[in-house]
Amino acid sequence: MKEHIKALTPENPVALIEHRIIMPSGDIRWQRWSDRAIFDKNGHVAEYQTVGRDITEQKRAEIALQDSERRFADIISFIPDATFAIDREGKIIAWNRAIEKMTGVAAGDMIGKGDHEYGIPFYGERRPILIDLIFGDNEEITKKYPAIQKKGDKFISEIYIQRLYGGKGAHLWFIASPLYDTNGNVTGAIESIRDVSDRKQAEEALIKLNEGLEQRVKDRTEQINASLEEKVVLLREIHHRVKNNLQIIISLLKLQSRYMTDENTIAAFRECQNRVMAMSLVHEKLYQSEDISKIDLGNYVRFLGNSLFQFFGRSGKGVTFTTDIRNISLDINTAIPVGLMINELVSNSLKHAFPDGRAGEISIAIHQKDRQLTIVYKDNGVGIPADFDWLNAKSLGLRLVISLVEQLQGTIELDRSAGTAFTIVVNEK
Numbered sequence: 082m083k084e085h086i087k088a089l090t091p092e093n094p095v096a097l098i099e100h101r102i103i104m105p106s107g108d109i110r111w112q113r114w115s116d117r118a119i120f121d122k123n124g125h126v127a128e129y130q131t132v133g134r135d136i137t138e139q140k141r142a143e144i145a146l147q148d149s150e151r152r153f154a155d156i157i158s159f160i161p162d163a164t165f166a167i168d169r170e171g172k173i174i175a176w177n178r179a180i181e182k183m184t185g186v187a188a189g190d191m192i193g194k195g196d197h198e199y200g201i202p203f204y205g206e207r208r209p210i211l212i213d214l215i216f217g218d219n220e221e222i223t224k225k226y227p228a229i230q231k232k233g234d235k236f237i238s239e240i241y242i243q244r245l246y247g248g249k250g251a252h253l254w255f256i257a258s259p260l261y262d263t264n265g266n267v268t269g270a271i272e273s274i275r276d277v278s279d280r281k282q283a284e285e286a287l288i289k290l291n292e293g294l295e296q297r298v299k300d301r302t303e304q305i306n307a308s309l310e311e312k313v314v315l316l317r318e319i320h321h322r323v324k325n326n327l328q329i330i331i332s333l334l335k336l337q338s339r340y341m342t343d344e345n346t347i348a349a350f351r352e353c354q355n356r357v358m359a360m361s362l363v364h365e366k367l368y369q370s371e372d373i374s375k376i377d378l379g380n381y382v383r384f385l386g387n388s389l390f391q392f393f394g395r396s397g398k399g400v401t402f403t404t405d406i407r408n409i410s411l412d413i414n415t416a417i418p419v420g421l422m423i424n425e426l427v428s429n430s431l432k433h434a435f436p437d438g439r440a441g442e443i444s445i446a447i448h449q450k451d452r453q454l455t456i457v458y459k460d461n462g463v464g465i466p467a468d469f470d471w472l473n474a475k476s477l478g479l480r481l482v483i484s485l486v487e488q489l490q491g492t493i494e495l496d497r498s499a500g501t502a503f504t505i506v507v508n509e510k
Contacts (some may be wrong), residue, residue, distance in 0.1 A: 089118035211257035285485040327361035359424040379406035399440030434462020461500040
């Protein structure tokens, strides 16, 4: 009789035996036998029962699982990050070389420990933090470590551990992910740990560097702003003084004209006054502007036109003045020649286009595109005679307009079909 059957007692009446059978075909089969002894009231064996069944498929699955876990552990062993894995019951199935080095705990002391009995020295807890969360959120842990983040089915955290490396301490980054079988069922979990102390130190050094740079930029910006404010004040003062000097020139021309009797000379002096006034007005507008580098062209042209109407005594006397100039700002190098052109054109219209108190209209439309200005000047007065060679005119006014157009690398065209209409295209300087 089999020895294990002889060893059965009333206290231990059952024995389970597994054994391997090699079939004649060479196929290996596994069997599991359950041997039971039945005792009488005196404790003597009354009979024996033996039940056997084929467990080949179950055994193959167990062997395949063991092989899979062994291969999994071999793969994890070469991962540079400290890594371990557990199965669904919490038994450690892999503990790689990097975590041995980090914790000082050998794989042989950890593999096979189950039901989360393990503890990792640097956690300061009996069990790991993140990997347990795979099998259900632990509110106590998440409250204690608010830095834990959940991204999809993964848990991520970063913790400073004081007891690591003989009390030196280190910043560690953790990530825990579930493991799945082919049917999508969770079969375990894996956690990796990375020492990010160098990165953390670099980040802290970068933060300090940025703070230092920000402070230097702030200090430098304050210095630049202070210097800029001084320059703005200086430029405003320059524009103001230039305007005052031009006003003095206008006054001198006006004073000098009082001692003249020749009408042509007086008219020439008055035209010079208007030209100086057009330039003076640019400096006055820049002095008053918030942006001293740009002048609002629409505001400037309207003011210039109204000033000329008053000068020639035509305000409110049958000739109207309209403009279509929207959101155009020019610097002084372009504004002055444009202002002088408009000064000459408006002056010519007021002097010649509306004789004997004739009513009419003067209009100016200016549009801007890609640093190019299109100026359309019109009046509906008597017009320029068809036989008048305006491109070679002897009068200073039209010659000045043509010269200014050329100065701005532009073109000028005249339409005499209905009054006078000039189309001028110039480039901003």
